[in-house]
Amino acid sequence: MKLASFDIEICDELENGTFxxxxxxxIACAALALQDADEEPRVExxxxxxxxxxxxxxxxxxxxxxxxxxxxxxxxxxxxNGVAFDLPLVGAFLPFKNRREVYEIAYERHVDMMTGIVxxx
Numbered sequence: 797m798k799l800a801s802f803d804i805e806i807c808d809e810l811e812n813g814t815f816x817x818x819x820x821x822x823i824a825c826a827a828l829a830l831q832d833a834d835e836e837p838r839v840e841x842x843x844x845x846x847x848x849x850x851x852x853x854x855x856x857x858x859x860x861x862x863x864x865x866x867x868x869x870x871x872x873x874x875x876x877n878g879v880a881f882d883l884p885l886v887g888a889f890l891p892f893k894n895r896r897e898v899y900e901i902a903y904e905r906h907v908d909m910m911t912g913i914v915x916x917x
Contacts, residue, residue, distance in 0.1 A: 797872060798871040799907075803882065805823075807823070815885070821885070823850055823851040825842060830871070842862075857891075872905050877908065878910075883899075883906075
C-alpha cells in the first residue's frame with residue numbers, strides 16, 4: 797500500500813481544542829512522509845515564505861494540489877485526527893470548489909489512526 801502520512805502545525809492556540817471554520821487557526825507548516833514499496837521513504841515539507849509566520853492561502857493550495865496528485869496516483873492519506881482537524885482546516889483555506897475534494901479524500905482514501913476510520917483502497 798502506498799501511504800502519505802500528513803500532519804499540520806498551527807500558529808494559534810485552540811480554545812477548547814476546536815476551531816471555527818469561519819475563522820480557522822493559521823497554518824505554520826505541514827509535512828508529508830511518503831512510503832511506497834518501490835521507493836525509499838521521503839519527506840516533503842510545506843511552509844510559508846520566510847518573511848511570513850503562516851502559510852498564505854496560495855501556499856495551502858499548492859500543498860493541497862500535491863496531496864490531491866498523490867491520492868490520484870494511488871496513495872492513501874494517513875493522519876492522526878485528520879477527519880476532525882487536519883482536513884477540515886486545509887479545506888477552510890481552499891476555494892469552495894476544492895472542498896469537495898477534501899471530503900472525498902477524508903472518506904475514500906484515508907486512514908485516520910485516532911478515530912480508526914480506514915477508507916483506503
